[in-house]
Amino acid sequence: MRPYTQMKDTPLAWIGDIPYHWKLSKAKRLFKIVSGSTPSSSIDNYWNGDIDWITPADLSQLGNDYVEFSARRITKSGLDSCGAELVPRSSIILSTRAPIGSLAIAMKSMCTNQGCKALVPEGGHAVYAYYFLSIATEQLNLRGRGTTFLELSTDELKSFPFPAPPFIEQQKIAQFLDYETAKIDVLIDEQKRLIGLLKEKRQAVISHAVSKGLNPDAPMKDSGVEWLGEVPEHWKVASLKAFIRLVESGTSVNAADTPASEGELGVLKTSAVYGDELDVNQNKTVVKEEESRVSCQLKANRLIVSRMNTPELVGATGFSLTNPGNLFLPDRLWQITLENVEAQFIFMFTLSKSYRSQIKLVCAGASSSMQNIAQEDFKNVKVAVPPLIEQKAIVEEWHRFKSNSNQLTEQAEKAVELLQERRSALISAAVTGKIDVRDWQPPAGSDTVDSNALVQTERHYG
DNA sequence: TGGCCAGTGCCTTCAAACAC
């Protein structure tokens, strides 16, 4: 897009120059600012009514630019009791507290709690303002106050600067950005879907490889274990204990919550085993006085298992390929030395669905959020194993697949990052007048955009 | 090894303090 021919200075570096015919206005000149409130939680008939009551959590959970429903609703008497105000459709709902900056356009009349404020259009174009605020999150946060958490006061929001083109131009910018960002959003969604599919594929490939092997024509037999299903006829079903030579565990020591540098000792955090690779950067530096207490050094070619965590994470594993030399285990992680088996085949098995199903059955604990596995139960987990040569082939195939998968995932993540940067840059350029879109027309055959914000939101809703 | 419990981070809720 071409630039405007005549520009003028603004005192705000983050907005920069604006077109000569634009004004640098304030939010209160374009919108009525409405604060929210909360009815008393102890009075039942204030709740479960038919009025949507938006909180910052509702906004941050949205996957789109529009809000229609809240997690909790209030009644008319609840609304009256706390003095909250209903705002009309097309108002912008902005979270102004913990966190500042999540926003969406209201799809219908609704109210908010005190963590949000609504901007009701009074001369400003809702969709244009939505795009402007979406690139102004950093500036909104800079104006927040408070020590426990930041809050943007009503006065700060009222005086928040707004580049204000003529209304018809705000409408054109909104129309242009709707069209262009929709195209970018499609590309971002495709890349995110690809990342999700790659993750699913990794899980499926592992589960298949450790239960069916590489030969699709191999004759199968019933494993006799519900969670393993059918396995190749020549595979053996055994308990993990058949392959465990040694289980070691570390010691709980005082440590600073920063990774150990060269010359320092570190203890692994339980979060080191959350991915499908051991993340040795997830460690804490052992304080000098405690260095003599560390007891179990991380060695190469060992299976690392979390013996205690939430139900989803208990039994999570990692595999140490190298010996970093200065890292030790805490009391929550086991270091398992395997024998008579390709160790990485067993690691692959612990990433499969059948392993997780078995762990789910044996984990226990007084607290539902903190579950343990007993060593004996872990050792009794059933696994199907092919001959050693086939184990090695499966592991090699897995490494080849993982390398390709990692490469594709990295490319897709990079693409998402670049597309998001491009989206922000385009919005920023359009709402601060760096590109002139007045003559832009939607390509023939594309959706036409109606001229007022209310109809615009309905178009999106449809 | 298993469990208790304090700490942490991120939030929501709510009422006292404050400003107008």
Next chain:
DNA sequence: GTGTTTGAAGGCACTGGCCA
């Protein structure tokens, strides 16, 4: 008196220190 701001209190989901 009313509306706004502030921060304490608490919920939730972990995380980790410590001890029987």
